[in-house]
Amino acid sequence: MQAPVKEEGVVSFLTPIGYQAEDCGYCKDPTTSRRSPNSRACCYAISKDLSVDDYQELIDRGWRRSGTLLYKPDLRRHCCPHYTIRIPVDSFKPSRDQRQAVHRWNKFVLGNAYANNAVKVHPKTRAGKAEQKNNFNLISAIHESEYSNVKKPLEPAHRFEVSLEPDAFTEEKYTLFENYQRVVHHEKPSDISKKGFRRFLCDSPLHRTSRPFNGIEQPLGSFHQCYRLDGRLIAVGIVDLLPHCVSGVYFMYHEDFSSWSFGKLSALREATLALEVGYRYYYMGYYIHSCVKMRYKADYRPQYVLDPESLEWDPLDGGLRRLLDTKAYVSLSRERGSSGDKGIPNKEAIGHRHTEKMSSGLPFPLPADASAAVEGGTSLFGLEIPGVLTAEEIVEKVDINRISMELRGGLVVQMEDLVAWEDGDILDPRSLKGFIAEFAACVGPKVAKTMVVRLNR
Numbered sequence: 001m002q003a004p005v006k007e008e009g010v011v012s013f014l015t016p017i018g019y020q021a022e023d024c025g026y027c028k029d030p031t032t033s034r035r036s037p038n039s040r041a042c043c044y045a046i047s048k049d050l051s052v053d054d055y056q057e058l059i060d061r062g063w064r065r066s067g068t069l070l071y072k073p074d075l076r077r078h079c080c081p082h083y084t085i086r087i088p089v090d091s092f093k094p095s096r097d098q099r100q101a102v103h104r105w106n107k108f109v110l111g112n113a114y115a116n117n118a119v120k121v122h123p124k125t126r127a128g129k130a131e132q133k134n135n136f137n138l139i140s141a142i143h144e145s146e147y148s149n150v151k152k153p154l155e156p157a158h159r160f161e162v163s164l165e166p167d168a169f170t171e172e173k174y175t176l177f178e179n180y181q182r183v184v185h186h187e188k189p190s191d192i193s194k195k196g197f198r199r200f201l202c203d204s205p206l207h208r209t210s211r212p213f214n215g216i217e218q219p220l221g222s223f224h225q226c227y228r229l230d231g232r233l234i235a236v237g238i239v240d241l242l243p244h245c246v247s248g249v250y251f252m253y254h255e256d257f258s259s260w261s262f263g264k265l266s267a268l269r270e271a272t273l274a275l276e277v278g279y280r281y282y283y284m285g286y287y288i289h290s291c292v293k294m295r296y297k298a299d300y301r302p303q304y305v306l307d308p309e310s311l312e313w314d315p316l317d318g319g320l321r322r323l324l325d326t327k328a329y330v331s332l333s334r335e336r337g338s339s340g341d342k343g344i345p346n347k348e349a350i351g352h353r354h355t356e357k358m359s360s361g362l363p364f365p366l367p368a369d370a371s372a373a374v375e376g377g378t379s380l381f382g383l384e385i386p387g388v389l390t391a392e393e394i395v396e397k398v399d400i401n402r403i404s405m406e407l408r409g410g411l412v413v414q415m416e417d418l419v420a421w422e423d424g425d426i427l428d429p430r431s432l433k434g435f436i437a438e439f440a441a442c443v444g445p446k447v448a449k450t451m452v453v454r455l456n457r
């Protein structure tokens, strides 16, 4: 049996890891600064081969990656729910302080002498001056101080260059990472390693490729956006370029530049990349409303939040923010009552496996209990995880028998080829069919139909 081959010939291989509770790094105990034990839970998978189309689909269902590890937080049980957010870049309006960060950096790079001479050599018309004052042009402001844009023959104070490079490991990048983790993140030197850096920021499962877009080649895959000042690597933005977005993975800069608001500069640069090369959206990573340090992401507007249940995008406006202030878990479709409880199927069939319901109606409301239940044989379908298809939906939308699996030795078969398993019960996670059906429900129908589940890793 052949593995499904998509247009560009890239097939995603995914290994399900399962559902697990974990300690949370965002809500540490204020007295001991220890991580909150088992207060978050996620569905996990590993992939070393992932198509950009499939990853786009996965992040639009609440997944994200860290190296080759893919995870989808269970928002209803999570102590600090992680909401997927995005900005439609053609309507992005940088705030005053975001614009100022760009101007301040440009002024530093170009220097006073350059600025004074530039006015003499290339005088601005009155209209040009007014235009510059009243209309902030993100694209031209971001590129203004790059060496390729300086007005020759004038020389700026510094030579500033930004390039998009493959996400390969280099000693230069590692030196920067080591400095950033140790000084800016206060990590212990013993916790910082080349292996960790590689695994976290250089080992992407995404296939690097490109597609034509408006006469240019649109790069796709994982890249390092390298910032160099006078030839020295001073910052790197790790980005995933996907069919509909630039997804910011991580950003690091050298401590010498900590006063330049590089967080803002990088966000604006990544949004610019999305705008220029036609990716349409900029994803800044999860928005964690309960974590004050992460709220700055809401300052990039207009920001939209993925409804964890309906998978629609809602503006992160005052109304949604007020809701998030009052309750940890918010799904606007649930609030509106449009989804209500209709997404909980077949309660009769699976009800006996989760009778301990709390007043919220959520079975096993604590991550540790839910994780233990799953370990004890409860079907994932019994957990009512937001964004995970119900047992009924998966049967309706995906032909489980046609899901591809890679066995030991690399042989790819479909579920129906495994005669002995064909009669397995999808509500029994201990049957192969149940295990695969649960995973298909987590990744959604589109990915489930084209992926190969790699059982042997």
Ligand SMILES: [Zn+2]
Pocket: 024, 025, 026, 027, 036, 039, 040, 078, 079, 080
């Ligand atoms: Zn937490």
